[in-house]
Amino acid sequence: DAGVIQSPRHEVTEMGQEVTLRCKPISGHNSLFWYRQTMMRGLELLIYFNNNVPIDDSGMPEDRFSAKMPNASFSTLKIQPSEPRDSAVYFCASSFLDRAYEQYFGPGTRLTVT
Amino acid sequence: GNSVTQMEGPVTLSEEAFLTINCTYTATGYPSLFWYVQYPGEGLQLLLKATKADDKGSNKGFEATYRKETTSFHLEKGSVQVSDSAVYFCALSDGARYNKLIFGAGTRLAVHP
Numbered sequence: 301d302a303g304v305i306q307s308p309r310h311e312v313t314e315m316g317q318e319v320t321l322r323c324k325p326i327s328g329h330n331s332l333f334w335y336r337q338t339m340m341r342g343l344e345l346l347i348y349f350n351n352n353v354p355i356d357d358s359g360m361p362e363d364r365f366s367a368k369m370p371n372a373s374f375s376t377l378k379i380q381p382s383e384p385r386d387s388a389v390y391f392c393a394s395s396f397l398d399r400a401y402e403q404y405f406g407p408g409t410r411l412t413v414t
Numbered sequence: 415g416n417s418v419t420q421m422e423g424p425v426t427l428s429e430e431a432f433l434t435i436n437c438t439y440t441a442t443g444y445p446s447l448f449w450y451v452q453y454p455g456e457g458l459q460l461l462l463k464a465t466k467a468d469d470k471g472s473n474k475g476f477e478a479t480y481r482k483e484t485t486s487f488h489l490e491k492g493s494v495q496v497s498d499s500a501v502y503f504c505a506l507s508d509g510a511r512y513n514k515l516i517f518g519a520g521t522r523l524a525v526h527p
Contacts, residue, residue: 304457342519343458343503356514391457401446401507401515405457 302326304406306392312412318380321409324373325394333393333403334367334377343391349375350397382413416441418504418518426524427494435489435521437478437504445506447471447480447487448515452501461489461502494525 305324313319325332333348347357352369360367364383369375379386389410393403421436439445446465450458462471467482478489487504504518 343517345514348514393457401448401463401505402460403458403515405459407455408457 304392304394304404306390306406306409308409309407310410310412312414313382314414315383316381317413318378319382319386319411319413321377321390321392321411323375323377323392323406325375325392326404327373328396329394329404330372330397331395331400331403332369332375333395334375335391335393335405336388337391337408338388346377379411382411384413387411387413416445416506416508416516418506418516420502420504420518420521423501423520423522424524425521426526429496429525429527430493431525433489433491433494433498433523435502435504435523437487437489437518439485439487439504439506441485441506441508443508445508447478448505448507449476449478449487449489450503450505450517452503452520454500458503494523496525496527499523499525 307322330351334346336344346359347367349369367377389408391405391408393405395403417440419438448463449461451461452458462473464471464480467480470479476491478487501520501522503520505515507515
């Protein structure tokens with residue numbers, strides 16, 4: 301089985317541009333998580349979904365960030381407009397709802413905003 | 415609130431040395447505890463877990479025992495290999511927010527031949 305798929309793997313963009321990160325969770329998993337990892341702040345949970353419904357978005361840094369999960373096999377994280385401080389590695393992870401401690405992480409998207 | 419504290423890295427060891435990475439936690443109730451590992455250029459993956467006091471989680475030669483009296487879950491390995499070089503994250507799940515893991519800051523391990 302394929303693992304969690306994220307695209308793109310690398311994204312370089314200029315400040316002010318819109319950025320969309322994509323995630324395909326493992327088939328059958330019904331929880332999905334978006335994380336951000338930086339040297340300064342470590343690993344931060346941004347938002348998570350259960351059965352495609354956002355449960356907790358308290359980690360989303362500000363209104364420039366938004367996430368959607370239109371169906372069980374696809375989610376997006378959008379940053380508009382992007383800023384240099386958004387530069388980080390963004391991870392998507394998925395799990396079964398009743399085994400949410402066992403999260404399967406994707407390879408991440410390395411975002412650089414210049 | 416719930417939190418996890420790990421020893422700061424990097425931890426640098428020679429191959430076949432004994433490894434300990436300290437982890438302590440603060441939580442209400444009875445959390446489950448986990449170690450995740452992140453190899454270079456990859457996402458995190460679950461290494462081992464313990465769901466109640468005195469449980470010992472183990473995998474790939476790594477072990478950690480859930481100590482409620484000291485609120486600790488230290489990671490150990492008797493003989494590390496170069497391939498163990500990675501960042502190790504301690505985490506807890508408190509059950510109340512049942513599908514939210516709280517991660518520590520991570521500890522980088524570098525093993526030299």
